[in-house]
Amino acid sequence: MLRHLLTSALIAGLGAGLAATVLQIAFVVPLILEGELYESGTLLHFSATGSPQSPVTHPDIWAEPARHFGTFAMNLVTWSGFAFILVAAFGLAERTGAKITAQSGAIWGLSGFVAVQLAPAMGLPPELPGAIGADIVTRQLWWMATVAASIGGLGLFAFGRGAGAVGAGAVLLLAPHVIGAPELDTYFGVAPAELSAHYAARSLAVGAAAWAILGTVAGAVWSRPA
Amino acid sequence: MIKAIAKTRASTDVYAIALTAMIGLGLIFAAGFSHAAGAHDVAHDTRHAIAFPCH
Numbered sequence: 001m002l003r004h005l006l007t008s009a010l011i012a013g014l015g016a017g018l019a020a021t022v023l024q025i026a027f028v029v030p031l032i033l034e035g036e037l038y039e040s041g042t043l044l045h046f047s048a049t050g051s052p053q054s055p056v057t058h059p060d061i062w063a064e065p066a067r068h069f070g071t072f073a074m075n076l077v078t079w080s081g082f083a084f085i086l087v088a089a090f091g092l093a094e095r096t097g098a099k100i101t102a103q104s105g106a107i108w109g110l111s112g113f114v115a116v117q118l119a120p121a122m123g124l125p126p127e128l129p130g131a132i133g134a135d136i137v138t139r140q141l142w143w144m145a146t147v148a149a150s151i152g153g154l155g156l157f158a159f160g161r162g163a164g165a166v167g168a169g170a171v172l173l174l175a176p177h178v179i180g181a182p183e184l185d186t187y188f189g190v191a192p193a194e195l196s197a198h199y200a201a202r203s204l205a206v207g208a209a210a211w212a213i214l215g216t217v218a219g220a221v222w223s224r225p226a
Numbered sequence: 227m228i229k230a231i232a233k234t235r236a237s238t239d240v241y242a243i244a245l246t247a248m249i250g251l252g253l254i255f256a257a258g259f260s261h262a263a264g265a266h267d268v269a270h271d272t273r274h275a276i277a278f279p280c281h
Contacts, residue, residue: 029271071272
């Protein structure tokens with residue numbers, strides 16, 4: 001059992017980490033680098049002259065190749081972490097009689113995306129470098145509580161029985177957003193709104209793709225004949 | 227006898243599942259939440275891309 005869990009998790013973590021790195025470098029990192037031009041003050045939006053126009057720039061993503069090795073390494077660690085939790089959930093689900101396949105794995109993966117990225121983004125949207133947020137520890141606590149509550153809510157939808165379970169699941173999914181994420185009473189954004197919005201949408205889309213790959217690979221390896 | 231073996235296996239499974247989940251939490255904490263400066267710099271783009279609350 002342990003070997004089965006570890007093999008599935010490592011293969012899925014490697015696959016998703018690789019895919020996430022390629023997608024991030026292609027679609028997300030260029031916007032991070034452009035955001036850093038405003039974070040560092042190399043470009044100023046809406047200041048000095050008061051002009052609402054800033055030039056669209058495409059920083060060279062290969063100017064610091066070493067930086068991407070760090071991203072790759074940390075993606076492997078992060079996605080392996082997600083993979084270990086996911087296959088542990090496979091193990092629990094199988095004990096209740098659920099069947100894990102590559103197809104159901106894809107749904108598991110997308111549910112992971114909803115719980116770990118989409119739900120927290122309601123309160124703490126993906127931020128470009130340079131964004132100022134509320135106290136980091138409070139935000140991390142809200143993030144963890146939101147992920148835990150969302151996993152619980154989705155779990156009740158999927159495995160609970162009766163209207164009570166669905167109702168409790170809905171309460172768990174909604175509660176973090178009714179309570180609300182820690183926030184400041186001032187906007188501090190230095191980057192153009194379009195850049196921030198594009199960045200948030202892309203990091204969520206890339207996350208969804210990587211989670212779908214994670215779940216599909218984990219389900220495929222998990223269900224292969226021994 | 228068979229029941230006893232099945233029971234032992236089932237509880238081993240629970241430990242294996244718990245251990246796997248703990249490893250996963252450890253990896254995510256190390257990559258996403260460690261406040262050490264070195265970890266932060268290497269993980270910077272990954273944390274932003276996944277939207278871990280970062281700094």
